[in-house]
Amino acid sequence: MVDADQTFVIVGGGLAGAKAAETLRAEGFTGRVILICDERDHPYERPPLSKGYLLGKEERDSVFVHEPAWYARNDIELHLGQTVDAVDRAAKTVRFGDDGTLVHYDKLLLATGAEPRRLDIPGTDLAGVHHLRRLAHAERLKGVLAALGRDNGHLVIAGAGWIGLEVAAAAREYGAEVTVVEHGPTPLHGVLGPELGQVFAELHREHGVRFHFGVRLTEIVGQDGMVLAARTDDGEEHPAHDVLAAIGAAPRTGLAEAAGLTLADRAHGGGIAVDGRLRTSDPDIYAAGDVAAFHHPLFDTRLRVEHWANALNGGPAAARAMLGRDLTYDRMPYFFSDQYDLGMEYSGWAPPGTYDQVVIRGDAGKRQFIAFWVKEGRVLAGMNVNVWDVTEPIQALIRSGTPVDTEALANPHVPLETLTP
Missing domain, CATH: 3.50.50.60 (FAD/NAD(P)-binding domain)
Known part of the structure; x- marks a missing residue:
């Protein structure tokens, strides 16, 4: 039973952590919510860092998940520039800050994200x-x-x-x-x-x-x-x-590993292994965002998804699970990119070796098309390039799991909605 005497701690101040805190309050949780972030900036979204903000087309303030005053207004105890160096599962505490502050948790969410992989070559210490x-x-x-x-x-x-x-x-x-x-x-x-x-x-x-x-x-x-x-x-x-x-990026699993939580194997991207409710091998500890590796029922494999949508949806799902809600996290992997005059969205999961053909609908030469990765007639993934408002029917095709007529799939005059049983 969740009540005002409980304390939920979130480690990681990215999109997943911030949205989890927001969801806890939206769902009516009245206990303590402590959000610990190792950066000095308030929680922000990462896509603009390589897109609009980097290009100077978006202002710095536009990247933040919430305005700074939101946290105090919603009674979120936000600790910026603080690193968590230990989780004691037996005592149910986390230790953080320069002074080794200990705080008790009833539920803990690890949203520690990922970090850039480093070049292991001479010269990486140069200023440029x-x-x-x-x-x-x-x-x-x-x-x-x-x-x-x-x-x-x-x-x-x-x-x-x-x-x-x-x-x-x-x-x-x-x-x-x-x-x-x-x-x-x-x-x-x-x-x-x-x-x-x-x-x-x-x-x-x-x-x-x-x-x-x-x-x-x-x-x-x-x-x-x-x-x-x-x-x-x-x-x-x-x-x-x-x-x-x-x-590439590597999941930040050091804290989880030191605490003895089960990790996913590297063949599945590493990360913290979680179940369908984003719960780790400890029933009071959850993980979400880039660091979480969950078994996806649709693709029947464990996935670790590093993209924006997974943080946006995974944080709230973990928050609801921490509150005892019954759920299965099976969001479709989704990401987007903008490069020059090309905009694209990708849904699904189809790395090389998992598909037997790629079906193109539209004109790839003009970069206005939809590509489908198909195995035995079943759509595993779809990418729309400069074609919009088709994410829902693409994801419906993937979720259906039934073979489709690839000629109809390639025909722009056949509505995608008609190909789903």
């Missing part, structure tokens, strides 16, 4: 080497891109994933020269496969981005603390004034 995960990173990178554009400078990006490509697009809009180094054969290969990865390669080449595929960075060369070039394992040397490491 960057990551993009936090607001402070975006603020710094924004100034860097503007300076590169003004001075005709060169940016080398390690990694052709979503962050790498979005920053490449932003850098080109500022006027910087851009080279992307990627060990895979195409951009976004692990997500979209070669068929659709090539669409993004062509998009960026048209805007002047140079790609170097099938290689890895081996060294960042500098002088007097500044970047001069980046070398790859095929012996090439690429001129660079700055380097962005965009080689």
Whole structure:
């Protein structure tokens, strides 16, 4: 029974943590809500960091989940710039802050997110080497891109994933020269496969981005603390004034591991293993957002989803589960991206090796189409590119799990809604 005497602690001040706190109050919880964030900024959303805010099209204040006064108004005890260094499951306490403050919890939510993977090569200590995960990173990178554009400078990006490509697009809009180094054969290969990865390669080449595929960075060369070039394992040397490491993110599981919670295996993306109610191996501890690895009933596998929608929906779901609500978290993986004049949305899960064909509806050459990843006639995932208001029928096709006529699927004149049983 939840009552005013209980204390719910949330570790992690990103979107998942902030939305969980909001949901607890919206659902009528009157006990203590303590939100502990290791950043000094109020909780914010991350997509603008590589999109609108980085491009200077959105103001800094637009990234925050709530206005600063919201937390006090809703009696959320917000601790900014505080790191939690221990969870004592037996005593049901967390320890945080410079003075080792101990606070008791009745329920605990771990929304610790992920952190950028680091390049393990010489030269990463140079001043011009960057990551993009936090607001402070975006603020710094924004100034860097503007300076590169003004001075005709060169940016080398390690990694052709979503962050790498979005920053490449932003850098080109500022006027910087851009080279992307990627060990895979195409951009976004692990997500979209070669068929659709090539669409993004062509998009960026048209805007002047140079790609170097099938290689890895081996060294960042500098002088007097500044970047001069980046070398790859095929012996090439690429001129660079700055380097962005965009080689993925690792779930921040250290706190959970030290507390003895069960972790997911690396084959499923790592993270904290949770059940359908986002509950960890400890029934009083939950996890949500980038760090949580949940078994998705539709795809019959454990997934760890690092995108905005998972934090937006996972935080509230965990909050309701902490309140004793009966639920199963089975939100469809969903993400979006904006690069130059291309906008896209992706729903589902279909990494290379899980599908047997890609069906295109529309004109991929004009970058106005929907792509479907299909196995034995069943739609596993769909991506709409510069085609809008189709997410619901795409997700309905995926959820139906029944074979569809691929000719009808490819025909723009056949409404998608008619293909769902």
